[in-house]
Amino acid sequence: MPKLKDYINNNEDFKFSFTSSNSISSVYNGSIDCLISGDNISIKPGFRKITLLKCKVGLVCSCGYYKSVVEYLEPITVVNSKSKEYAWFEWCEKMNLNFENVNHIVLDTLSLALDTVKMGVGVTIAPSFIVNSSIEKNELVAPFGFHDSDCEIYLYVPDHLPLLKDRKLQNVVNHIKIPDNS
Incomplete structure (x- = not known):
């Protein structure tokens, strides 16, 4: 914290x-x-x-990754931690969204997932209090905002x-x- x-x-x-x-x-x-x-x-x-x-959680990704998905309609790569492997599915259900082309990567920790996402590899679901400083530094964006969890x-x-x-x-x-x- x-x-x-x-x-x-x-x-x-x-x-x-x-x-x-x-x-x-x-x-x-x-x-x-x-x-x-x-x-x-x-x-x-x-x-x-x-x-x-x-916690409030949201989908986060690097600015460059967001642009490539929106502009070029590339498939989404979801990077999750082992402890929150189903966070993506829970978030999609809560947001009432369904994405067709999704690849999944599961890493040991949320920290590793966030580092990977900052490098432009994909998206992850993260609590706002953990990523707010990265959003302020323009390392990450949260295109759908943060919602109760x-x-x-x-x-x-x-x-x-x-x-x-x-x-x-x-x-x-x-x-x-x-x-x-x-």
Whole structure:
């Protein structure tokens, strides 16, 4: 989350450690204080789930790729991550669109998919908060805009965490929540 790193760097009360190997079990056993995840996890009593963000998603591609598809009616290449392999189909259904000539590439992560799309290889479906800066830099375009999705980002934390008692956790949550203005 873009604002989280800045908050942590400017607040000496927190130590930030990013890893993709932690899970809710790491919060349960106390090896980490909290978990930020896009997975909607059922939690045990004594823990809380705070919604940080309700994602808006959209189709994104490089400016050059968009122009070649629109002007020359080239087939569309969809680049998805393994974790969101069906995002394209869900997006098309939600948008009530049907594309005939579609090729699919599946990569390990959304980050790789976005890098590939920036190189002009195809389109992907991505949350607005992840691609807004690339759109501002004209690296990507979102020709259909961004629309509500089922995707949410959550903060999982034990109720006994001292941060809850002195409102520091709420300050973190308020700082890193992303406004719903895309």
